[in-house]
Amino acid sequence: MASPAVVEISRWQFAVTAVFHMSFPALTVGLSVFLAVMYTVHPRTGNPLYLQIFRFEVDGQFRASDWWHVLFNPAFSYRYPHILLAVLISASWFIGGIAAWYLVKQRAPPFARRTLSIALGVLAILMPVQLYVGDSTAAFMGEHQPAKLQAFEGNWKTDNNGYNLLVVPNTDKGRNEFQVAIPHLGAVIGKDLSGKANVPGLLQTPKDERPNMWSAFYGFRLMYFSALVMFGMAFAGLVLRLRGRLYTARRFYRLMVWMTPAGVLAVSGGWITAETGRQPWVVYGLIRTGDAVSHLSLGAAIAGLTGFVTVYALLLGIWPGRLRHRDDEAQVEEELQRGGADRG
Template sequence: MFGLDALELARLQFAFTISFHIVFPAISIGLASYLAVLEGLWLKTKNEVYYDLFRFWLQIFAVAFGMGVVSGVVMSYQFGTNWSQLSTAAGSIMGPLLTYEVLTAFFLEAGFLGIMLFGLNKVGKGLHFFATLMVAIGTLISTFWILSSNSWMQTPQGYSLVDGVFYPESWWDIVFNPSFPYRLAHMAVAAFLSTAFIVGATAAWHLLKGKRDPATRMMFSMALWMALLVAPVQALIGDAHGLNTLKYQPAKVAAMEGHWDTEKGVPLLLFGIPDMQAETTKYAIGIPRLASLILTHDLDGEIKGLKEWAPEDRPNALMVFWSFRVMVGLGLLMILAGAIGLWLRMRGRLYESPGLQRFMLLMGPAGLIALLAGWVTTEVGRQPWVVYGLLRTSDAVSNHSAGQMGATLSIFVVVYLAVFGVGITYLLRMMRKGPVLGLLHSHAVEEESGPGHQRTPSRPLSAAEESVDEDGADDQQEPRP
């Protein structure tokens, strides 16, 4: 298929499926915490705007969570079908880590998800808030175990290697491997920022349409506060992560920077086209010594070049170089959005600037794109190793033919584009409709009409209570005040 061999197709299939999957957990992680904040503020302040926003984003969370679960199932099966040699070699370490994720995070989420989605008017407010907190904590615990497993593959320790099989020696060292704290913090904050810009873009859409209700203004304000406070923190975490990567995976850093020769006072390349065959970065434009300053905190710091490694041990510099710059560039734009928001807020023009609103609308998918670019940097930069320095990706793949891998990849592409295309379209239409105001009073009236008046959904996706027509308009009447 397209001249690719079985290994390349297996990698492409995993990259395709995980790229679809990671979007939904990122939204779920961020939205779960956002929902906990909204419900907590409603209970504390009695401000019904928080309640209306909670109900609106709860429906979107339900759909994103459902799609995340469905797409995540495929990832587990691929370890056995496409990467059986990895499962054989590292299953005694990766298997328990993923099992812990199910036993802790998944069971916690499953135990309280129903109460969170359907119990707002059926259980006490305190119990419902507790359920929302448990779901939010569950998403973070899930992130903990998944990132621990991935980080161990990047910086393995706490194991013994016998006849090509990894055996656990110290679970503390395995779980808290050298890169894990940085990856966990980087991923969690990325999920929060992704959600903040989705919320901000939704509010910006409605502001541009002339909708100035309190809920829309609140969404816009909260998103920009998040960008202002958290985007710079993410830059600091990224810097610390980069220093950790320089220590444990210097080849990846060399590819990220597009440098081939070991030298001191290395420039930071703003533009360039790394050429793997010629072993050079063409059309390079850089700032002298800045890479050395960032990576070693010394203007004359030495950085190893890619030529220090044999050609077969080098990652794809072109992909790593540009995915890293996409991630960093979008991160800088997020910091800029927060700064502009603060400047306009101080002048009392936060909701009266069409320029900022258009910028936030365009930045809606920025967090998710940056997250995907970061994962490309991480995973492609690890190559040609699946367990860094110990197990090659070519030795971890199953014994399938290129034809078999090409056929299954084609099926995945068709099914994913159809199923998740519809799901994403539905999510966008829900966001386009916007929050409905006065829901708290409306639900109180419904409860007084007697038992059985409100339907009780039996499926998680049914938490998206209100349908959306082709124009994004609500097909139900607005609740009467």
């Protein structure tokens, strides 16, 4: 057992991490509510002091005129459930993968079976819902952010009814140097069951408003294909459960172990698509990224990005080791408990 000093330091470490993690969102959300109240009170009271409080920064900044519409914009009803489902699914895959690993190693079978059963039950319900919500979100974005859809479909000209599996875009020339597609599937996914409708191409968007096709296309493929594989695995788990073979399917357990990071990969691909696909806009159609970015040197921007990547890479590298260490401790505890039971 750890010493009291180590326990106390560990508590402080958790507390400090939680403070920083929660303080900044709380401050930003709290400030936005405060500013919204000040902006609302001003016309009701006619007191210019409230407007002065709201405009505490220099004039010329881009300000919201209706905070209700900012928070609950038309994309909210699509993006919020899509993201909420994504994080629940990611957690379920992580839990299911750990339970499958325990079953592969034949460790704590009752615990592992119950955990795997719960995780697969949640996935069997959420995965079909997520595919529907995701499709609805893509359709909405195609209507309101057409350049994003054009980029992640991977077409330049509107002359392809297929679904692109692989593209090598040439951004300067506005064409693909290499392309692999399944004929007619793009039209079918776009709700044209005849398979004849062409998928919109990125040349429809002015050159200075086009997102990067590389990141949007492959970010979307990472999300979409991960989701399809997760749906297939969840369906297979449901079939195994109905056939009474869920707790004897060792090959399925090994696949589940490999699928542990699938949810995180899908979420990462989704955010890459969302953030790079809306470029060059920060607020779509209103503020360009070039107008909103801080006035930093190239070296400072690279240093900031490198710092973020380094810190998170270190955390990602340390975390699995910590989990493995905790697992070793649990195994020792199990052996001690079995030894005590045998002596009893």
